[in-house]
Amino acid sequence: MSNPVVSTVVRTPDRGELVKRAEGLRELLSEHAVECERERSLAAGVVSAMTESGLLRLMTPRRHGGYGTDMRTLLDVATELGRGCCSAAWIAGVLNAGNFVASLFPPAAGDEVWGEDPDARCALVLGLPAPDVEHVDTGVVVSGRWAYVSGCLHAQWISALIAVPTAEGRPDINFALMRADEVDIEDTWHFAGMRGTGSNTVVADRLFVPRHRLVPYLPILNGETDGVVDPDLPYRNSLTGLFAIGLIGALIGGAEAALDFVRDKGHSRPVAGSTYRNQTQSPTFQLDLAEATSKIDTAKLIAARIADTVDEYARAGINTDLTVRARNRLESAQVGRLCREAVDTLLTAHGSSAFNETNPLQRLWRDINVGSRHAGFGMGIPEQVYGRALVGQDPRDISFIV
Structure with missing residues (x-):
């Protein structure tokens, strides 16, 4: 024992x-x-x-x-x-x-x-659930593929969605917690930006997952976790708001790094074809800097509202309603767009050398352009989701990521 x-x-x-x-x-x-x-x-x-x-x-x-x-x-x-x-x-x-x-x-x-390592790390993927799941006496056997699993190269565990068959014939979506050393990782992450995330494809081939490593997805998505989480922690809210917060933080930080670089270099860079002593003397450079800074500041304010809203509801023990959740998703997308637009402006202000491979700006530009187009942010879905909630309809009819 x-x-x-x-x-x-x-x-x-x-x-x-x-x-x-x-x-x-x-x-x-x-x-x-x-x-x-x-x-x-x-x-x-x-x-x-x-x-x-x-x-x-x-x-x-x-x-x-x-x-x-x-x-x-x-x-x-x-x-x-x-x-x-x-x-x-x-x-x-x-x-x-x-x-x-x-x-x-x-x-x-x-x-x-x-139990043995408080620093153990769990990757998380919200992609389509694995299609091949069968019941066994003490759990399920899973076969499937999940793409874009950020963190899979540095995690001991991976949480992924699976569709567990039910007697009624309607699949029950669950998170399955899998040991990273029991799955395969296919090297599929060959992207222009965010290359360091190693967001490869995870593959399970008839992997046994015991029952205690399964949990229904919808209660987590909806924030119905009161009494489930460690009692020392505050009540938590919907998964969507939490999942986006770390991602938009990465984008804001990258945009701030680009701003610092361009502003600092402006004192020593010439303005080609002009009589200005350096870039800081040019009104165009000043206007570009002001525009980019304003967009980054706006992104930070919006991001802070998202995080503070989730925390406020959590402390009050009140589950976030669908309209607020839909707004959080739209505003997360807005943060990404503002960061992307700010960095585009900053690279123009800095000049064509921003695209030299030795210049960190080109990497920041690629990272933010890729990251801000994460599936949770793009293709107009966040706007549709929020608009549907605003007219009293269920935004989940459009997307389950709310």
Whole structure:
């Protein structure tokens, strides 16, 4: 008979301390950004540094040694990491969201994940559920493929959606928590930007998943998790708002890094074909800088409202209604668009050398252009979802990501 897992509660650093830790990693992340992009994976030293700083256990339950922080902390940490490396910040956001989802599984699953390692990491994918699932006595056997699994190269566990057959013939969508060493990872992430995320394809081939590592998807999506999460944590809300927060933080941080670079270089860069001493003397440069800064500031304000709204409802123990959830999704898309537009303006202001492969601006431009087109943000669906909610109709008729 195995010994019971002993809970380990650690001191929870406040938001200021955690953001300070992220700030302290900025130089390291920046130094490894080229390597991360070339290798299409975060450098081992980057993962170790984020882990040792506790920035990958923000959403891990306190009873398992995590911090159980709020959404504003996740946003601010991801933003600060993004100023060093967009890919690293994106992975931190996804892995923390994955740890949150893992915390909603039955206690036996949490003991498996963190019982021996409070820094264990869970990747999360919200793609279409695996089509091949069969019941066995103590769980299910799963075969399927999930693309775009950010964090799969650096996780010990992976949460993915599966469609469990029911007697009524209508599939029951569940999260399945799978060991990373029991699935295969296909090298499919060959993209122009966010290359360091290594968001490859995960493949399961007749993988057994015990019953305690299955949890219904809809209650998590709808924020119906009261009493499920660690009692030391505040009531949590819908998954969609939480999942996007780390991603938009990465985009904001990248845009801020581009702004800092262009503004600093403006004092030493000439304006070709003009008599201006440097770029800062040009009214056009000043106008571009003002426009980009305003868009980034607006993106930050919107992102803060999303995070604060989720936290406010969580503290009040009130589930977020569909209109607010739909607004959060639309505003997340707006944050990505504003960051993308700001960086486009900044590259024009800096000049054509921004596209030199040795210039970090071109990598930031590619990262933000790819990241801001994440499926949760693009193709006009967020606008449709919010508009449908505003006229009193169910936005889930258009998309389940609400």
